[in-house]
Amino acid sequence: MYYVESYSPASIDILEVGLGTGLNALLTALEMDTLPVRYTGLEPFPLDATTWRTLNYPQQLGQLSAEAIFTQIHSGPWSEYYSLTPRLSLRKEQCEIMNFQTSELFDVIYFDAFAPSAQPDMWTQDVFNKIFQLCRSKAVFITYSSKGAVRRGLTQAGFSVQKIPGPQGKREIIRAIRQ
Numbered sequence: 001m002y003y004v005e006s007y008s009p010a011s012i013d014i015l016e017v018g019l020g021t022g023l024n025a026l027l028t029a030l031e032m033d034t035l036p037v038r039y040t041g042l043e044p045f046p047l048d049a050t051t052w053r054t055l056n057y058p059q060q061l062g063q064l065s066a067e068a069i070f071t072q073i074h075s076g077p078w079s080e081y082y083s084l085t086p087r088l089s090l091r092k093e094q095c096e097i098m099n100f101q102t103s104e105l106f107d108v109i110y111f112d113a114f115a116p117s118a119q120p121d122m123w124t125q126d127v128f129n130k131i132f133q134l135c136r137s138k139a140v141f142i143t144y145s146s147k148g149a150v151r152r153g154l155t156q157a158g159f160s161v162q163k164i165p166g167p168q169g170k171r172e173i174i175r176a177i178r179q
Contacts, residue, residue, distance in 0.1 A: 011036040013104060015134060017097050017122075018112035019043035021055055022073040029069050029084050030061075037088040038081065040104070044096045047074065097127055105136040111143035116150065123150060128157040132178060141176040150174060 012035055016024055019041030028039060052074045058066040069084050076082050081089040093100060109131055113122035121127075123145070131141065141154065146163050151174060154161045159176035166173040 011038070012108060013037075013106045013136075014039045014108045014110065015106040015131075016041045016110040016112060017131070018110075018114075019046075019073075019092060020112060021047065021052060021057070022070060023055075023057055024110045024112060025073050025084075025090060026057055026061075026066060026070050029073075029088050030063060030066060032088060033085075035087065038104075039084075039088060039090045040102075040106070041090065041092045042095060042097055042100055043092060044094060046092075046094060049074070097122070097130060100130075100134075102134070104134075105139075106134055107136055107139050109135065109139065109141040111141060113143075116145060116147055123153070125153050125156060128153045128159075132157040132159060135178040137178060139178045141174075141178070143174050144170055146172040146174050 012032070014028065014037060016039070019025065020043060022041075025039055025041055028037065058064055058070050072082070072084055073090065076084075076090060076092065078092050078094055081091045084090050111131070113119050116123040135141070141159060143150065144166065146166075151161045151163070154174065154176045158178065160179055161174060161176045163172045164175050165171070
């Protein structure tokens with residue numbers, strides 16, 4: 001997990017833009033066991049049950065005990081918070097980021113849109129500006145894309161942007177922080 005060491009909240013509010021397969025939500029549920037987490041996932045095109053069951057992430061991760069959590073990520077209700085673990089609650093919203101309305105502010109943004117070449121409408125200045133407005137001070141934004149246009153757009157929105165080493169198979173990713 002990528003974080004800012006000097007930031008120590010009592011709880012964490014996470015926004016994932018592109019809930020998709022539920023992998024980020026599952027990994028968060030498995031890793032975040034000390035702080036309360038409220039996780040909001042935006043997904044305009046939810047996966048059907050056959051597709052997400054075929055992924056079988058709990059087995060792939062060697063975490064068979066996480067099967068119930070993974071199932072709840074996909075089969076739980078929409079537009080309301082519900083518990084995935086004693087410390088993590090999830091709310092799913094079936095909408096795109098530009099149509100998302102909330103008074104909440106977030107500490108972490110997982111921006112899991114497809115690449116700018118595949119989903120150019122997700123990588124616009126308007127999107128970056130909206131996300132900036134949804135962030136608390138010191139919020140961390142993470143995305144797999146490290147394209148120059150993405151870095152420039154995030155900087156123009158007001159984030160402090162840096163490329164950092166990526167996970168296996170990805171040389172670099174972007175971490176941006178709202179100051």
